[in-house]
Amino acid sequence: MNFELTEEQKIIKDTAAKFAKRELEPVAAELDRTKNREILKNNLKKLAELGFMGLNVDPEYGGTGAGVVAFSLAMTELGRACASTAVTACVTNMVAEVIQVVGTQAQREKYIPPICSGEYAAGSFGLTETCAGSDPAAMRSSAVLDGDHWVLNGNKIFISSAEYAGVFVVWAVTDKQARKGRGISAFLVEPSFPGFIVGKDEKKLGQHGSSTNELVFDNCRVPVENMLGKVNDGFRIAVAELAGGRIGIGSMSLGIGLAAMDFATKYAAERVQFDKPIADQQAIQWMIADNYTRLDAARLLLLRAAYLKETGKPYAVQASMAKLYASEAANKACYDAVQMLGGYGYTADFPVERHYRDVRITTIYEGTSEIQRLIVARDLLK
Template sequence: MQFSLSEEEYLIQDTARKLAEDRIAPLADELDKGEGREAFLANLKLLAENGFMGLNVSPDHGGTGAGTVAFALAVEELGRACASTGVTVSVSNMVAEVIQAVGTDEQRATYLPKLTDGTYSAGAFCLTEAGAGSDPSSMRTQAVREGDDYVLNGAKLYITSAEYAGVFVVWAVTDKSAPKGKGITCFLVEAGTPGLVIGKAEKKMGQTGSATNEVLFQDCRVPESAILGRPNDGFRIAVGELAGGRIGIASLSLGIARAAMERAKAYVKERRQFDKTIAEMQGVQWMIADRETELEAAKLLILQAAALKDAGKPFAREASMAKLFASEAAQKATYTALQLHGGAGYIQDYPLERLARDARITTIYEGTSEIQRLVIAREALKSV
């Protein structure tokens, strides 16, 4: 079994780490307070210029073509510095990948260079609705054919990067008579299209630097050429892309957790109680040992899923395992790190309370922990 990274993967990881430390981490606290949007968008442009918005996109379309392992390594480094930046990059890569995978030559030529070079600050993935979260096949947004166009009406909820996305991948029901999940079509809708309305910004517990909005479609007219993939095949596309997106969120979770544990380890080696550092206390050592073991296991699960995806092999089960384990490990790591800081961890002068808030959503978006368990169990039972 080969555990070593390629030279290119090491280079991408190192570049991501340097950019994260120099440009992204210094902005994290400001973004958490709802400030620094202009600098945030400048950082996204810089990341695009360095190839991070198309890590698994062919160089023919302006991407890096480095693969999913490189993507996972990069998102971990970005998440370690700023979860809001990390999730923006993860979702934008997911948008670029779905366009590359099922888009026409014209769609690839139109949208991929703009995503990968930073012309678009981000891409947005419009799937979730108020009544269709864990069960996206229950969506109510519709696209009705009128001549050579489709007219979209409905509302999507909790859409990452909606305020500054250049293109939206949108799912809508096109055949109401089809069995559940079978009459859904995927569309590409450009920002600024009449009838595409960015709704209210959500006030969130964490990852506040990343915009999350309702997106409304009010008689939003798009041409037939906006269909991504085949008509009525959108649900299959969504399921496939969610599996890849889970690798990104697992990597983001790991980055947040590593940031928390790095601070905790430094703190316990300095903090003295009972005439010794608390790092010398066995109880503290065991807490650190457990969390470090879990994070190493999370890393291996993530890299396994990423390597399978790069090899063109089935990876949905492994991606769900990685996302489940890494996101839940991040909950334990951030709260352990906060606990090890004592009262100081609860104060905003230290980053632990922000990291704990940022980590909380990772067990929810891109499929809840409960959904991951259903996916894993379904796949496991197939082999019996």
């Protein structure tokens, strides 16, 4: 068993780490405080220039073709510095990848290069609805064929990057008579399409720098050539996308947890109480040991899932395990980091406060922890 990274993977990890430290970390607090999207878009443009918006996309379409393991490593490093930037990069990479895997040659040539180059600030997925969160097959948005267009109607909620995305992958019911989940199709929607409106930006606990919006489709006309994949095959596409996305979100959450513990550990070595550093206290030492052990275990689960996907092996269950464990380990790490800093950890003067808010969503989006447990358990019990 070889745990060694390839030279290319090491370079990508190192490049991501240096970029995050140099470019993202200095502006992360300001981005969180001001929600200035220009800061975010500047971050994303620089990532695109590095080739980090198409890590698992073929060079033919402007990607780097570095693979899933490299993608995971990069998302962890970005997550260490700025979760808002990391989640946007993660979703954008997945949009490019799903178009490459499922799209026609014309769709690949039209949409992937501007994603990878940064011409599009981001890509976005439109899946979740008020009645279709953990149960996406319950969606009610519909698409009806009208000549050479599909007419979309409905609403989506909690959609990441909607304010500045150049292309959206949107799901809608195309056969209301089909069994649940069997009559859903996917579409590539541009923000300029008539009848498409990006709605309100949600007020969130964390990840303030990235937008989370409602999407409104009011007789939105989508050309027939913009159907992604086959008619009524959208649910299968969504399930596959979610499995891959869990590797990215898990990797990002790992980065947030590591950043919080790194800061808290350094603080513990310097903070003196009772005439000695608090790091000399067994209670603090156990926090440090337990959290780094959990985070390292999460790293290994993520690398296994990424390796399986990269080598074409079944990986969905392993991705659920990795996302479940990494997101919960990261949440615990951020909780303990705040605790280690005491009152200081509760103030915005220290980054663990932001990490604590940013990490909370990671056990919810891209499939809740409860859904991941169901996926794992059902596989074991079948």
